[in-house]
Amino acid sequence: MEGTKNFAWPVTAVSKEDFDVVRSCVASSGNLFRDKKIMIFGAGIRGSLISVILEAEGFTNILFTDNNPDKWGGCIDNHPIVPPEAAISMRGETVIVISTEEGDPIKAQLEKAGLVEGVDFLFPKTDLYDKFAGEFERKAENGILAMGDCMFEVVSFHDVNKQSLAEMIFERLGNENIKLLTMHGMGMRSFYHILKAQSAMGMRPGIFVVMINFETLTDKQHLLPRSQHSKLMRRLSDIVKGVDGGELSEYACITEQRVKNVQAEFFTTNKQKSAPYTNSTGDISIKAARLFFKLHYMYKLDPNTENLEYLAKVFEFAQAEGFHVIPFVPPVNYELGESLFGEAFQAAYRRNFKIVDDLTKKYNCDLLDLSHLCTKELFSGSFTPDETTNCEGRQKIADKITREIERVRNGCIKREQIGFGDIERNTRLRRC
Amino acid sequence: MSKLVLEILSEIQDCDDVKNDTLLLERGILDSLSIIYLINELEERLNMTIPLEDVVEDNFKSIESIVEFVLTRINDGLAES
Numbered sequence: 001m002e003g004t005k006n007f008a009w010p011v012t013a014v015s016k017e018d019f020d021v022v023r024s025c026v027a028s029s030g031n032l033f034r035d036k037k038i039m040i041f042g043a044g045i046r047g048s049l050i051s052v053i054l055e056a057e058g059f060t061n062i063l064f065t066d067n068n069p070d071k072w073g074g075c076i077d078n079h080p081i082v083p084p085e086a087a088i089s090m091r092g093e094t095v096i097v098i099s100t101e102e103g104d105p106i107k108a109q110l111e112k113a114g115l116v117e118g119v120d121f122l123f124p125k126t127d128l129y130d131k132f133a134g135e136f137e138r139k140a141e142n143g144i145l146a147m148g149d150c151m152f153e154v155v156s157f158h159d160v161n162k163q164s165l166a167e168m169i170f171e172r173l174g175n176e177n178i179k180l181l182t183m184h185g186m187g188m189r190s191f192y193h194i195l196k197a198q199s200a201m202g203m204r205p206g207i208f209v210v211m212i213n214f215e216t217l218t219d220k221q222h223l224l225p226r227s228q229h230s231k232l233m234r235r236l237s238d239i240v241k242g243v244d245g246g247e248l249s250e251y252a253c254i255t256e257q258r259v260k261n262v263q264a265e266f267f268t269t270n271k272q273k274s275a276p277y278t279n280s281t282g283d284i285s286i287k288a289a290r291l292f293f294k295l296h297y298m299y300k301l302d303p304n305t306e307n308l309e310y311l312a313k314v315f316e317f318a319q320a321e322g323f324h325v326i327p328f329v330p331p332v333n334y335e336l337g338e339s340l341f342g343e344a345f346q347a348a349y350r351r352n353f354k355i356v357d358d359l360t361k362k363y364n365c366d367l368l369d370l371s372h373l374c375t376k377e378l379f380s381g382s383f384t385p386d387e388t389t390n391c392e393g394r395q396k397i398a399d400k401i402t403r404e405i406e407r408v409r410n411g412c413i414k415r416e417q418i419g420f421g422d423i424e425r426n427t428r429l430r431r432c
Numbered sequence: 433m434s435k436l437v438l439e440i441l442s443e444i445q446d447c448d449d450v451k452n453d454t455l456l457l458e459r460g461i462l463d464s465l466s467i468i469y470l471i472n473e474l475e476e477r478l479n480m481t482i483p484l485e486d487v488v489e490d491n492f493k494s495i496e497s498i499v500e501f502v503l504t505r506i507n508d509g510l511a512e513s
Contacts, residue, residue, distance in 0.1 A: 220471065220472070222484075223468060224465075224468075287445065290443065291466065291469050294473075295468060295469050299472045300475075300476060
């Protein structure tokens, strides 16, 4: 495909949910995938993901189609992108796989053209909101509640063992003892309102484990509508039925309003002609890794930013209600950061880290600092610019988190810390 | 100022053929993430604040529209102080 524009996204990791759904779609579709060419509808991030999963399953005869004419004639790695009319005209030779999560309009488009689901096309759907809402409602009293982002759900393509961090933690602590409410891009304000709603529903945790992701602490976070999860917030507030005094419902209104605002994603969606984040081999480019590092870790964190104010509210709520908080900072691919930016990376990261650490200390709480837990080979890819780790990395994270929970639960006074200042020794004991 | 904007954009993608009037969104130079990167860098390097309500398409169409927007913000800031 030399000379054609490659729209592939750098895919080194996938949500366990997506992985399982695509594999089960293949398994339940009889010989459809074996006998025909595979036409992935949607040449975006999830389309790239699905093609990588299918290739790993041994299917290489893959094409793409997309409603965005800018993508026609381009490719996803070695797979060409054709117009939908061409895709539909190949009925009988191909099986179409709808890749987008909000794929109902595409399904209607295909049905209007006379194609039949299960015969001509398949729609492997994951509903993360269903899963989240189910977990939100699951009864658990005086147990452990953990909240964080997709780090808990994502696995590396290179992993032989594709057990997610969430599954590892469930396995270690027992499903009945811990609730995990995790969602990609979700920030501290959402965590706070959901925590309060859980308490109002009679499910106040004994221990609240909360992930502090620097990426979501920036005051620009709600410029990205996908971080707001307004439909989920509305759904949760419907479950709560106002027992929290309407707080979650008010917050759902705020997220809806934020999504409506004309913000970054609003005016860039559908205009983007190319994904600038891959190099010629489809891996994340160095430029992209630098961009993500600056966005995730090296921006100037404002101590008064909304998500830090809500972290303080979490601590205040815990003190008022009498439960423990275990705030933790996930691993950062610090070796990559240092190789990309030298000392500037450490300086910027330390500056932001200190702001979070100071805040937790103010509330007599210790930060479980996993910043330096993982060396570069434990991340999902060599240029992984976020906290996505491989199986070995996830095992280490699961060990640290569960050990910390056990120690708090057992009233232990000492714990292990791994973080800045600890790089050489890698561990130190610190009095809680 | 346009040199500074081009310098920041070049950190995102190769911008060898990008001119002051090149449409950045259409060309795929800017997307939701890179706009945030651009804003962060402008705020830090120019010691200014870009309010969220100003993050609209008109202000980020091209290098010249970004420059015009930034200069207006700086001048407004000076007038207020």
